[in-house]
Amino acid sequence: MSPNPEEEIDECLHLLRALVREPSVVGVEDAFFRVIRRELEECDVKVQRYHGLLVAQGSQPDSLYLSAHVDRHGLLCTGPNEFQYAAFIAGNRGELTGDSVSEQFMEIVAGRFEGQRVQAHTPFAGSYLGQGMITRSYVCPRRRNLIFELDGLEFLQPGTPVSFLDRLRVDGGLLSAQLDNVVSVAVLIEMIRTGFQGTALFTAGEEAGRSWRFVVEWFLLQNISTDRLIVLDTSPFPTLDEVSKQQVVLRNRDSMATFDGPTTDRLVSLCNELGIRYRFKDRYVELLNREREKPLSIGRTELGRVISATDGSVRGTTLQLPTSSYHTATETAEIASISSLLQLLRRLADWGVSHPA
Secondary structure (H helix, E strand, O other): OOHHHHHHHHHHHHHHHOOOOOOOOOOHHHHHHHHHHHHHHOOOOOEEEEEOOOEEEEEEEOOEEEEEOEEEEOOEEEEOOOOEEEHHHHHHHHHOOHHHHHHHHHHHHHHHHOOEEEEEEEEEEEEOOEHHHHHHHHEEHHHHOOEEEEOOOOOOOOOOEEEEOOOOOOEEOOOEOOOOOOOHHHHHHHHHHOOOOOOOEEEOHHHHHOOOOOOOOOOHHHOOOEEEEEEEEEEEEEOOHHOOOOEEEEEEHHHHHHHHOOHHHHHHHHHHHOOEEEEEHHHHHHHHHHOOOOOOOOOOOHHHHHHHHHHOOOEEEEEEEEEEEEOOEEEEHHHHHHHHHHHHHHHHHHHHHHHHO
């Protein structure tokens, strides 16, 4: 029996409230993986940890594959009282090609962090080390990275992660925090708690362009080909008015690959059946670019990279939550959109069970 929608969203928000308080800076996600594992210990699923990946499987693992990345943006201490945006430090230089959404947003969000409280933790154990405040943030033209000046954490050693001090805020029908992508993690855990019997993939390093490698390696290791991979994420819009025009965001493609048509069509049919408003992000960006001198990128997603790397043997589509204030600690979404996300995934999971792969 399907769970009561109101009770389910309440449980999901309760879980989300707890998860946003846990640090998970991109590249240093070990402590958060242990948090997820603890949440799943009482569920009837098999949980296995791989490098950069946590996999939870039910009794019908091939019925549907759901993926969400666990990492969030934060800072990394890179020298004496020196802090850089963790996703774009030197180790990820190969990802700085100019066509990612994150890079195009860098200039826009650079000044939003001043006054933001932050906290430092040990890299692996996640033990608390102290708090500080961002006094300045700017883009360094030579290093092509966001540079931060902090007050209160001068004692940290290089390699120490610093996360934004985050709390979930609920105001009417809206909620805000650094939602990308802890909100999808909460949705996946709630799905598992309420009986999802497929496979859930929790990936690391998505904000650094690395999560797709862990997904591909796992599918190759298991010798699995599928068209049933659904990747969850948030999708940025400039204003709350634009956010409210749809409850979920779909895609036909990204800059890397075309997504699986029948799977995308299945989501469209379910949206129409359930009365859920949707918009295709690739079409939205294409329309905007008709009036822009400098075109926006349609983005490079985890799924597009997976499809490209496997020559289409692993494919599917994306299901995204529309948000505003992207890549900040006040990223905002509608609660109704999270409820719609859960409804769609529940129906999609039921279809997967009734139509064995």
